[in-house]
Amino acid sequence: MTSTLTTEPAAGDLSRRRPRRTPSAAPQGRRSAGSRIAYVYILPFFLVFAAFSVYPWLDTAWISLHNVRLSTYDQREWVGLANYKDLLTNHFFWNAFRNTLTIGVISAVPQLAIALGIAHLLNHKLRGRTFFRVAILMPYATSLAAATVIFLELYSPQYGLINWFLDLAHLPKVDWQNSKWPAQFAIASIVMWRWTGYNALIFLAGLQAVDQELYAAASVDGAGKWGQFRHITLPGLRPTIIFAIVVSTIGSAQLFGEPLLYHGGLPDGGSAGQYQTLGLLMYQQGWANDRLGLASATAWSMFVIILAAVLVNLVISRRRERKAG
């Protein structure tokens, strides 16, 4: 998983290890037979993939250039880029864009930082470590639907446990539903609750793969704890961290179920759209407003946004790597 970002062939790759011009080294029949039969092995995957992924993606692009309604799906009225123009001047689109960004940041940044800390804790010699590892993974096993319904009760303005505790501490009760930032924080906290433990285990696996002798060497050289963290742990974990950031970015951009259920299944993202995300907006445009062309344009915009965000992440991390190296 950690090397997701590289596409070069794996170390044990046959074709690279055997020079082309030494046919005596490779059994004669294999290469030609192997190359033809390889397509048989990838065919089932690519058939399903083409039919149920690639074709819909491309058709969505085509639909985004038309006005289309569910009831008259086959009668598409060509409008060119009008739907995209509509989006760029559309208050709802920019509101959803900003919300997706802010909820994404307040859920992903603390999540990954805390996960790193938890991974460090779990890297100690602990009694009952299996119990702790399973415990922090329980939220990951809880579905987003169940988790959101549960947190909705905890955040309930009137009888929710969280407001009761605030009251107990003589703090003012918070309107976790209608106030913008508290509502966004509440939704982000659901995402954090579900994913922090999972990411911690990924980081823990990365930590344990770091060469232990480096630490011994560093401490001989007089490196303190912080120095060891900066110069050994962080560089060793870098691919894992970049991977986790990219995955979180992709996930955050598509946030849908949590804000939908947080408003009782309505796609408006709160009474004033205070937590409507792009995923919700696309659903609302398509299935509530019956504007499939516009919804398709939103869907493709989401892809472009993800692409841009991932590229920015990669460029920043490359640059840092070069600086560090």
Added chain:
Amino acid sequence: MARKKLHATLEAGTGTYVLVALVAIVSIFPLYYTIVMASHTNAEMAASPPPMFPNTSFFGNIHKALEMAPLNKGLINSIIVSGCITAGTVALCTLAGFAFAKLRFKGRNVLLGICIGTMMVPTQMGVIPLYMLMAKWGLAGHLTSVILPTLVTAFGVFFMRQYISKAVPDELIESAYMDGASTTKVFLQIVVPAVRPAMAVLGMLTFLTAWNDFFWPLITLNSGNPTIQVAFQSLASGFAPQQSIIMAGTLYGTIPVLIVFALLGRQIVGGIMEGAVKG
């Protein structure tokens, strides 16, 4: 803590235990409190201080929840859907992963690159044509419409390819070919036995993802024939704010996964960590 003790022999002090316990409590408490909420009546939950221990109204609440939403049907549907998706994904992705790891063919790196790139595509980008396609085929509302599009994942191919690359030595495959084995034989008798653990990990992750999937099932299924996640949605969207009943239903639909998790937790944790390193 002394410097030389770091890492491999990183001893846990009291502070470490306190922090780890805190993390475990935060992870588990919402689930525990769901049990508390599900076993009280609404009136009892409105009390101050709110109850902190389970009560006796659980079965009554579940009974009402089962009347409000088809939870049992949802559970059965989820098992069918997740089972089919898991079987399909593991089989097809192992086949393709083997080809990408050990066979040479034209366009291999390009195809693999495309495959990996598509992990960035949001679900939203395919749902409208898929929805119409399923309607045209008369599959709207059927479980098949959930299973078909999720039958393979790019992640699965990549995951299996990485594992097979590292877990199966080339020499082993070479010598099998020397002995005149066919590619089919190499795949079935050398590769599959060697990567069974990875298949199990991919299976667990796929099952969990399919079980928890929400967006596409919500669109293609209706409340009469839901997966458990879609059933949760109709339960929570009911007009009457009967928290205790909603909580009881949510708990009822979540317990099966939590039991599986409690039993297989060690393997699942191991699988996720193994996947993170080997992948």
